[in-house]
Amino acid sequence: xxxxxxxxxxxxxxxxxxxxxxxxxxxxxxxxxxxxxxxxxxxxxxxxxxxxxxxxxxxxxxxxxxxxxxxxxxxxxxxxxxxxxxxxxxxxxxx
Amino acid sequence: xxxxxxxxxxxxxxxxxxxxxxxxxxxxxxxxxxxxxxxxxxxxxxxxxxxxxxxxxxxxxxxxxxxxxxxxxxxxxxxxxxxxxxxxxxxxxxxxxxxxxxxxxxxxxxxxxxxxxxxxxxxxxxxxxxxxxxxxxxxxxxxxxxxxxxxxxxxxxxxxxxxxxxxxxxxxxxxxxxxxxxxxxxxxxxxxxxxxxx
Numbered sequence: 001x002x003x004x005x006x007x008x009x010x011x012x013x014x015x016x017x018x019x020x021x022x023x024x025x026x027x028x029x030x031x032x033x034x035x036x037x038x039x040x041x042x043x044x045x046x047x048x049x050x051x052x053x054x055x056x057x058x059x060x061x062x063x064x065x066x067x068x069x070x071x072x073x074x075x076x077x078x079x080x081x082x083x084x085x086x087x088x089x090x091x092x093x094x095x
Numbered sequence: 096x097x098x099x100x101x102x103x104x105x106x107x108x109x110x111x112x113x114x115x116x117x118x119x120x121x122x123x124x125x126x127x128x129x130x131x132x133x134x135x136x137x138x139x140x141x142x143x144x145x146x147x148x149x150x151x152x153x154x155x156x157x158x159x160x161x162x163x164x165x166x167x168x169x170x171x172x173x174x175x176x177x178x179x180x181x182x183x184x185x186x187x188x189x190x191x192x193x194x195x196x197x198x199x200x201x202x203x204x205x206x207x208x209x210x211x212x213x214x215x216x217x218x219x220x221x222x223x224x225x226x227x228x229x230x231x232x233x234x235x236x237x238x239x240x241x242x243x244x245x246x247x248x249x250x251x252x253x254x255x256x257x258x259x260x261x262x263x264x265x266x267x268x269x270x271x272x273x274x275x276x277x278x279x280x281x282x283x284x285x286x287x288x289x290x291x292x293x
Contacts, residue, residue, distance in 0.1 A: 019240070020240065036216075039219065040219070043219035043220045046220050046221065047220075047221050047224075048220055048221060048224070049218050049219065049220040049221060049222055049224060049225060050218070050219055050220050051215065051216075051217065051218045051219070052215070052216035052217065052219065053213050053214070053215055053216070054213065054214045054216055055211060055212070055213040055214075056211065056212055056213075056214075057210070057211055058208070058209045058210060058211065058212060062199075062208070062209075064212055064214075066214075067214060070214070070216055075216040075217065076216070076217060077214040077215070077216055078214065078215040078216075078217065079099065079194055079195060079196070080099050080192065080193055080194050080195065080215070081192070081193075081194075081195040081198070081212050081213055081214050081215070082106075082190050082191070082192045082212070082213040083190065083191050083192075083193075083195065083198045083199070083202070083209050083211075083212050083213075084188060084189070084190045084209065084210045084211040084212070085177065085189050085190070085191060085198075085202050085207045085209055085210070086202075086207055086208055086209055086210035087180065087181060087184075087185070087186070087187065087188065087189045087207070088110065088113075088114070088186065088187060088188030088189070088210075089114065089186035090113070090114070091210070
């Protein structure tokens with residue numbers, strides 16, 4: 001990537017075809033709505049498809065505040081998820 | 096939605112840099128636990144050793160593997176396996192794909208508190224380029240896109256012509272997913288709805 005601020009990609013690979021590509025990044029809860037709305041807007045301007053996966057830590061009360069934010073941003077979370085059941089050790093906060 | 100209640104994928108893997116070193120023997124023991132439920136599984140395996148059409152539990156119990164996949168078609172078997180994994184306390188991450196509310200309830204019944212959850216927020220962009228929803232319901236069971244929509248269409252035609260059964264077609268599609276997370280049991284039922292076949 002030539003410019004990580006704008007997302008500009010190296011000119012020499014612009015004509016290459018890829019079967020799939022994954023973009024992963026972290027975003028604070030207070031900027032999640034903005035990030036999701038941007039994805040919504042971009043989705044109207046591209047000639048391919050992309051899926052969106054939202055990974056969140058479960059709150060102490062067992063809830064996921066990010067799901068409500070996603071709904072407010074116009075997304076419909078699917079009923080099926082990937083749930084890390086918490087058996088791995090050490091936990092992230094212990095590392 | 097209904098068919099998802101017969102499709103729970105368990106993924107177990109150590110994390111590089113965290114608990115990867117020395118996990119070979121633990122992963123063999125993980126396979127030992129999973130093997131006790133083999134008769135009720137829809138599929139199992141991993142990309143290195145192959146899916147249940149190419150490998151066996153006996154091979155996996157002795158192999159060096161960094162990922163274990165097991166596909167459960169019923170909640171109670173999944174619960175029993177999860178409870179056993181909790182009791183064995185391998186310290187290796189376990190992720191379950193399936194209906195969020197069911198998995199949450201199941202965790203509570205076993206005495207686990209989920210750590211992290213990934214929600215799918217759908218597919219976006221020029222979705223007119225996607226195959227039919229019925230076909231996507233089958234092909235997306237393989238996260239690496241190894242199950243071709245064209246193969247589904249071809250097999251649906253073969254079923255309608257009476258050349259192949261829904262069960263045989265589901266097995267053929269399942270064979271394509273090396274990791275062993277594709278669910279032929281659920282696929283057979285989906286194919287029955289899409290065709291006139293038995």
